[in-house]
Amino acid sequence: MFSLLAEMFSYAFLTRAVIVGLLVSLCAALLGVSLVLKRYSMIGAGLSNVGFGALAVAAAFNAAPLMISIPVVVLAAFLLLRLNERSRIKGDAAIALISTSALAIGVAVVSATTGMNTDVCNYMFGSILAMSQSDVRLSIALASGVFLLFILFYRQIFAVTFDEAFARATGVNASLYNSLLAVLTAVTIALGMRMMGALLISSLIIFPALTAMRLCKQFRTVAVCSAIISVAGFLSGIICSYAYATPTGASVVIANILLFLLFWAAGLARERGFF
Secondary structure (H helix, E strand, C coil), X not given: CHHHHHHHCCCHXXXXXXXXXXXXXXXXXXXXXXHHHCCCCCHHHHHXXXXXXXXXXXXXXCCCHHHHHHHHHHHHHHHHHHHHHHCCCCHHHHHHHXXXXXXXXXXXXXXXXXXXXXXXXXXXXXXXXXXXXXXXXXXXXXXXXXXXXXXXXXXXXXXXXXXXXXXXXXXXXXXXXXXXXXXXXXXXXXXXXXXXXXXXXXXXXXXXXXXXXXXXXXXXXXXXXXXXXXXXXHHHHHHHHHHHCCCXXXXXXXXXXXXXXXXXXXXXHHHCCCX
């Protein structure tokens, strides 16, 4: 095992991927707890489709992928929030409207220019080779910012997660912190897409939170447990991906599925009084 890890980390691109992946997994898990509790977890899938559209357009015009995708995904997150608050188009309908539109535009632009090449497939399914040194530096800076902002505004995010009406009544600017949550989610999705792919990145938001909730009941313990589960799932997935030459994104998701089943079984055993 140790020889495998030593061999694995002897490759610079794998070391970069692990660093970025751990940060993105950590951020996605923390944000996922709030999104799942607010019944807004599908925003991850919606924003990943928007991100794919932006990345596809960037690839078609040889532009810097993250420089294009991050502002577009953040803008889409704001638009989703405004549609949900002020329009008759609510929740999953708003997500479907924006995500499918962005996906269609991305596919149409790519088909009309470069065609469905390897880069576009990497954006859809993820590729560990997609992280350049500049991507890593930008990803580390932004992911660290997401983590610090979540910790700094933890109490306000907790308040708008559990009872938004009560939070407003006590003077919390719920709209501001909902916007902050949307922006942090958008940045995390955009960063993780290069490795996990548009089809799988939302799993980093949903699975750790749901898994932690099988055993933990308090918001703080769920958030901490979710972060640990997400990191463990990512490391397990990337090691298996290297050892058995399987796709990175799919390996991470399968690791998260196995952890969910393990926690589900443990939660069921506890409910029946086995421990």
